[in-house]
Amino acid sequence: MNDRGLGDRSRLDALARTGLGPVPDPVFDRFTAMVRTVLRVPVALVSLVDESRQVFPGACGLGEPWLGRRQTPLSHSFCQHVVISAEPLVVTDARTDPRVTGNLAIADLGVVGYAGMPLTDADGHVLGSLCAIDTEPRQWTPAELDLLADLAAACSDSLRLRIATRSAGRRAEDAHAALDRTQLLLRASVALARTATVTDVTDAVRTLVGGTLDPDYVGISLLEPDGRISLQSGESLPAAVAGRWQRYAGDVLTPSGLAAATGRPVLLPDLATVAARVPDALATFREMGWESGASVPLPGPAGPIGALTFVWKQRFEVDVLDEAVLAALAGYVSQAVQRADYLFSREQVAAVLQRAMLSDLPDAAPLQLAARYEPAARGEHVGGDWYDAVSVGPGELALVVGDVTGHDMRAATTMGQLRSMLRAYVIDRHEPPSALLRRLDSAMQVLGDRIPTTAILAYVQSVPGGHRLQWANAGHPPPLLLEADGTVSPLPGRDILLGVQRRMPRTNHTRDLPPGSTVLLYTDGLIETRHDVIDERKVHLRRTLSGLAGAPLPELLDTVHHRLAGNDHEDDVAMLAVRTPGPAV
Template sequence: MTDAGGLDDPARLDALARTGLGPRADPAFDRFTAMVRKVLNVPVALVSLVDERRQVFPGACGLGEPWMGERQTPLSHSFCRHVVISGRPLVVTDARSDPRVAGNAAITDLGVVGYAGMPLTDADGLVLGSLCAIDTEPRRWTTGELELLADLAAACSDSLRLRIATHAATRRERVAAVALDRTQLLLRASSTLADTSTVADVTAAVRELVVGSLDPDYVGISLIDPAGRISLRSGDTLPPGVADRWNRYPATARTPSALAAVAGRPVLLPDLAAVHEHTPDAAGTFREMGWQSGVSVPLPGPSGPIGALTFVWKQPYELDVFDQAVLAALAGYIGQALQRADYLDSRERVAELLQQAMLSDLPPAAPLELAARYEPAARGEHVGGDWYDAVRVAPDHLALVVGDVTGHDMRAAGQMGRLRSMLRAFVVDRHEPPSALLRRLDGAMQLLSDNTPATAILAYVLSTATGHRLQWANAGHPSPLLLAADGTVDTLTGRDILLGVPGRWPRTNHTRTLPPGSTVLFFTDGLVETRTDLLDDRKRQLRDVLTGLTTAPLPALLDEVFTRLTGNKHEDDVALLAVRVPGK
């Protein structure tokens, strides 16, 4: 047995902690005290574990109230502390006259007079406490009694050592379980974040990832904006007032996110004292939200931090080295996802601007009515090869175009822009029938080795004193529909081969008189073609929808057609163009 050294010896205190015992009854140690009380015929027996400020009784028998309920006393009431400090048994016949313990509060408060305590040790010989027998009268302890108490103390020490070993094994299992959980978290993060495309996607994904793992009360993502300020991107889960307060603020503020983003290192806040010391500007929000701890780690970018990832908890939470490494790895995944989202967002903005630039405003068409709508595919880069165009060639001559280049990406949009520009130039410069201009377009495509398949309709609405006439040529495009004022719907048939096919192909003009109040609807195949429905069924559905829209304003007609046919979910680009002639 070694000398205990002191009550505050770190190794001894660590061993005490690893027993997992405290001021609570433990059945195994209560049985030890029951045996001591019985075999030594004493009124009180205790298993006492002593730390630097108190003694606790996981085993107790015969102790009066309130001590039996509390299962602890301060060191002012402890005889067992002498056993721990000396590392040897303490035997007292009459405590009232023994100079080693005279004056101890346990004499008057607990009635301790006779006392015999044997050391309880761990596997390294560190004295953790005492197994003691207590009498309320002076007691001369016999050698046999002390030997019996020492044997019971040895057995009790074995139980303590088993507790410590079990605790160590349990802790290893717990550490292994936590390590597995954190590893799985990172594996899920690597795949989940790879599927995100916006900052909102990333934020939502991170919230889902940490549920059941780190379990923070709040997940915050803040980014450094172009002006160098901190921009909160996860305020949707905060009360509006709190979100507004931190929506955008100077990077010099002493908040977890600002410090992590600017300094480029983790900010660890295990409790409120740390929050007040290191991030005083955030202390008010922590109090308001009931948060007690937090951590913020920088989000890495190619040229330094781009922001910070912040977790907060409603209880003190101290991250170990492993958790800090996990958060750093998670922040790396998030940083990559956010950079990808920014890149995709930039491409989308460019694509939208490109599409808008290529879809010119509709010209004045009176007395005709004219409306158009374009919707990019619900996938891809939100830009594609569908287009519409309208050119007022003369007061009595309106040219209309609807076309579709294969694809719904930037390449298709670029090809569409070239075809649209060439055909528009032909319409303005060459006063020729639609078929002739489509032949010119086909020839230009072949001359320029631009063989991307495309479809198009070029139509003229020709107005005379007696009425309106439609002349068109169709290069492989879905046939437009003619909606009469009485609700009947006709298909404007007649279609030649699509554009971009090598060779010289015939192009045919078609003509139809437009009845007063009638409407012609041009559309691209994204309106009626799906992967699951029969094309003929979709065409019938379109005709049925049009039947009830004879008097609807054209913008409303296009909205209704688009919504009813697609449900606002469509796999391909959709372009719609409608023209209505005046009624009688």
């Protein structure tokens, strides 16, 4: 191994100018926390490598005694390979990878899977690595490596800002300004990590820079696949201006378009520079009373994804320190924008998945039937609650409502499997509901799907003189019977939930349904919250139902959901209602 890369004097000088060592730094600890969360790894490090050791100014998940020391000798350093090669190092299993098999970090720190991206200064010296570490073999996906590379680019910007700050911060006022900007970036790393939409990102940036750079306008524009530029922050502009720049060709010379096209900052200290460099934007500058501006590219995996733009109503000349701040801020903004796009796409996929899993209701005449599903207001907008209804023969209808613990993609996947199995049992096995729930429970135990699950399986059967309900309840909230006169009563009888213990006894229950009565099956998200007393919520539900005896079933479900769950419910909600024909006239 050639150590001249580690001992290069200019690189070591740049490393010294960071002023970082084996001491925690809040900015770089924040980066490692982001890596650990986004990539779901046990350990993440900002590692700076000199001639004889590596130090960790940023660390998350590192165990003792290493966390207290914040450094290791090079015998324990994977990151030295990143520095020497100036390239990412991606290791699936360090125990079998010839590049690192003899590294002592494998045994002493438990490093097995490793992905490290170079951290560079303004001159391109590789100072260290932003790395994600797994204690098990890890197949790193391209998306994970792209995210890690983008975070490393933003982390490098913070290193450059720190070097620039320490070099320029000789006077007290310079030190104060540098502190303000460093704090701005620290606040940005926190504030932007909480955003979920591009609008959230724009609002957060406006708030962050209001007392420091104090621009008149903050804009985010994105580069579309066809090369056009789309304005994402038009709501803060007059409608005519926003409409003019909502979407335009990439060869139109604007600050955002030029920064996105070239991948370099566009600094416009006065109107003369605006006229010379971005003449297509000059009329808008004059219309809005703007005198200066700056636009920096938003870095992405394959090049700029857009631009972050600031304009001022007075002359504003961006200095070296300001430019470093804007570049670092653009890195944070880029990550937030890409995460917002990812979340939106994931929510769209989740919604389609959920709709596909919840089948259309059958024609149950003369019975009336209605259902409603609402995912939790927070999370992945998909969950483990479900309903189902199956016509199993002349005059017989099977109803199911169930709840797999959790409201995420894993819960939804398990829900889909259980729903399909139970539906198959209902169609194939002409057995009482308790027997079918026992079959489902046994299948869960054998297949390893032991996520706690509650469910009700009920049959509505035509009998002489009316209809009868037969049901079995596996740990689920009891259904409610709403009679035509407004009387509401729970249908009791509940056995242990599914997925807990094999061969548990299960009981059938039977109730004749009066003409014009409604049975409501629902999941616990309708009545359980972290703040309210559950018994009070149950009373509230019964009182609400009491006044809806004559309401059409879709209206009944909408009203119940509005009054009990609202728009900010904490858990998924599924409801299924069936109504028997009224008395013959």
